[in-house]
Amino acid sequence: MSTLALPRVRGKLTEHAPLAPLVWFKSGGAAEWLFEPADVEDLSDFLTGLDPHVPVMGLGLGSNLIVRDGGVPGVVVRLGKAFAKVDRLDATTLRCGGGASGILVSSSARDAGIGGLEFMRSIPGTVGGFVRMNGGAYGREVKDVLVECEVVLRSGARQTLALDALGYTYRHSELPEGAIVVSATFRGHEAEPAAVQAEMDRIAAAREASQPLRSKTGGSTFKNPPGHKAWEVIDAAGCRGLTIGDAQVSEKHCNFLLNLGSATSADIEGLGEEVRKRVRAHSGVELEWEIQRVGVNA
Incomplete structure (x- = not known):
């Protein structure tokens, strides 16, 4: 995509922009392009002129998000102070x-x-x-x-x-x-x-009392299944404190996954899938991801 003639912008357009610093888990790859528009007109004009085949994704505070280690193709749009x-x-x-x-x-x-x-x-x-x-x-x-x-x-x-x-x-x-x-x-x-x-x-x-707010986390990992609370079925399946690499199911609230230091996004997502598998085997409940997972694997 770097060979494309991208539309001119008044905001900031960065190629191969690392996304890990912008998301709560502090893991994952780069955006092919990161666009921080100056205002609504700048965003509208850019998307109007952008090749319609190029994927576009919005990024907020990066709280409820796993950015895979291979990064995000296309354009990531981040709305700033404007x-x-x-x-x-x-x-x-x-x-x-x-x-x-x-x-x-x-x-x-x-x-x-x-x-x-x-x-x-x-x-x-x-x-x-x-x-x-x-x-x-x-x-x-x-x-x-x-x-x-x-x-x-x-x-x-x-x-x-x-x-x-x-x-x-x-x-x-x-x-x-x-x-x-x-x-x-x-x-x-x-x-x-x-x-x-x-x-x-x-x-x-x-x-503050119930959630690991001072950790590298992504907030609630799974949606509450009908008739259940996600944390309860995760706990019942024995997943509290479970780890893969530096990714851990929080001891404090087991519907939260943590990056204890150097977890990759593959570790974090893999841990989530292991939790889903164990819950399914234990109770038959099918957990559905609430955290968005975007991009490509490394």
Whole structure:
């Protein structure tokens, strides 16, 4: 692809960009190209002019992601500060850039006296990622608060999609392949900032107590199977603390995988597959990956 005449950009375009520093697991290969657009128009113009056969993938905080060791072909789009703004539209509504973090969204809601978005405090990602994945925690998910989102399609066309166009199910949406979420509008309810902060503090304390937050991890590894909690079936199958190389099933919360130091992405993904195999053999439950796995093996 390096022989292609890539469209001109106003943002930053980097060839063979290492992705390990940008993802929570700190493992994996490089992006063939990493594009950090200056603004929505820059992204739209770039995708319009890009060969339609070149694959495009969005990257947020890299929290819920395994980048395979052979890297990611095509273009990885990372939305930076230009996409991290949060604007209050009215007494209960915020418009948030696709690069805004869950912590920024929930804090902005608190400052605006808007309740109902506190759960985003605990989602380790950006608006673009958790709108695509219907991210959620503590009994709430994106579909409960989303009004609409703006996306740039792989063709470069800009489109606004209402909630009912996204086909949300548990940790899944029907967003088109290669579409990049550049903003989302969320609606909560009027609330006292102190009450919103108290709920955010409660959620933060619950996460701190139960999850290995200071580790190189990817967040929840598997979706909760119908009628079960993923961590419980993993624990029952004897997988707590299981290791492959420097990859380990967390002792603290066994639906989290950890990179203890120098694990490769193959180690981490292989450990996840071993957990799936042992759970299937023990209980017959089929665990489904929640973490995205992208790129090619080395």
